[in-house]
Amino acid sequence: MTAPAASRSAAARGESLRFSLYYGHRVDQEGTTPMNTVNTSNRARIALAALVLILGAYWAGERFGPRQPINVEALPLGGSRSPAAIAQRDAALTDDESINVRIYRQASPAVANILTKATEYDFFMDPVPVEGAGSGFVIDARGYILTNFHVVQEAQSIDVVLGDQSRFPAKFVGADRRNDVALLKIDPKGKHLAALPLGDSGTLQVGQKVLAIGNPFGFQSTLTTGVVSALGRTVQTSQTTFIDEAIQTDAAINRGNSGGPLINSHGEVIGINSAIYTPSGTTAGIGFAIPINTAKNIANDLMTDGHVHQAFLGVVTVPVGGWLGEALDLPVKEGLLVESATKGGPAAAAGIQGGNRVAEAGMRRIAIGGDVIVAIDSQKVASQLDVNLLLNHKRPGDNVTVTLFRGGKKMDVAVKLGERTDN
DSSP states (O other), X not given: OOOOTTOOOHHHHSEEEEEEEEEXXXXXXXXXXXXXXXXXXXXXXXXTTOEEEEEEEEESOEEESSOOOOOOOOOOOOSOOSHHHHHHHHHTSOHHHHHHHHHHHHHGGGEEEEEEEEEEEOTTOOEEEEEEEEEEEXXXXXXXXXXXXXXXXXXXXXXXXXXXXXXXXXXXXXXXXTTTEEEEEEOOTTOOOOOOOBOOGGGOOTTOEEEEEEOGGGOTTEEEEEEEEEEEEEEEOSSSOEEEEEEEEOSOOOTTOTTOEEEETTSOEEEEEEEEEOSSSSOOSOEEEEXXXXXXXXXXXXXXXXXXXXXXXXXXXXEOTTXXXXXXXXXXXXXXXXXXXXXXSHHHHTTOOOOSEEEEETTEEEXXXXXXXXXXXXXXXXXXXXXXXXXXXXXXXXXEEEEEEETTEEEEEEEEOXXXXXX
């Protein structure tokens, strides 16, 4: 993954959204985290234009107990479906409507309804079957399907239902958990599979028309439209998962849309719908998609090698901003204190040092005395998210310069990145 010119620390970006997430909807989880959980320090960050919002949100997937039928009365479709009648109706469409209709006809056969089954255990350790639903889309006629990792996480079986209602068992090929992208494979058994063309998310502009197709609330092949509302967001969805350079859209995205395509007006996929901000559990006009350029690199790795090639630095750190830096009498106000360097890892091989004694800091014990990292390749780092964002644009074997303080002395250390093995 080549680092774009815009790659920089989360603080330098000025926009970083941290989500307190629910995994879709479960019958025993009916609320969302209140919106008013932004703490005082975050308000200070907002004032400084380094935005960290603690939001109530969830993956736009769906997870539930034994499936109940949806009782929706179907109204009869009006008009003939003959080619002549369809052409006549098409002629009455506006230009914008024509784009919507054309893209839906082309894309919907390749959009998948992904159904999962898993087993959880109740308080008495009795097994409870759990079913889940999400979306995905075919990217290769051989049967490869992209979706979100959280849609298929912990699934014991996965079925894929395509737009024509054909159903296939799916194999989990692999995933990049950190970027929430997973690749599935079905055996088409001689059936011709329509595959969606992948566009270039790097050329997007705010205001461009986008279309989302997915299976919200189990309603298969649902189309919603909107625009690109913002670009370059960093949406942290858990301690270890984030959407880098997220595409924000006002196209309606709801539970069950996770993993579905976000499509431009040329019919090309430019993102994977992944998460929404919501105070109520339904769409609030703020959805986020993973850029397709990120997903393409991940898919290529998985199709070629069966795993994702992620860069690895090999340090365990703790942020030193605020009171901790003062309490430890560190030479900087922001940075990452290295508690340990992974034995045999890239950082340790380059001479980066971890702590040599333990101190009490609040409610936890911290290994102190190690190096304090303040930048990587001249980009400031103040959190593990900052490091992950930088590494997201690197490949194993790349060389980086780590700027750190050791005993009050500033120095640069050259590190050859390794490969993460736990992705």
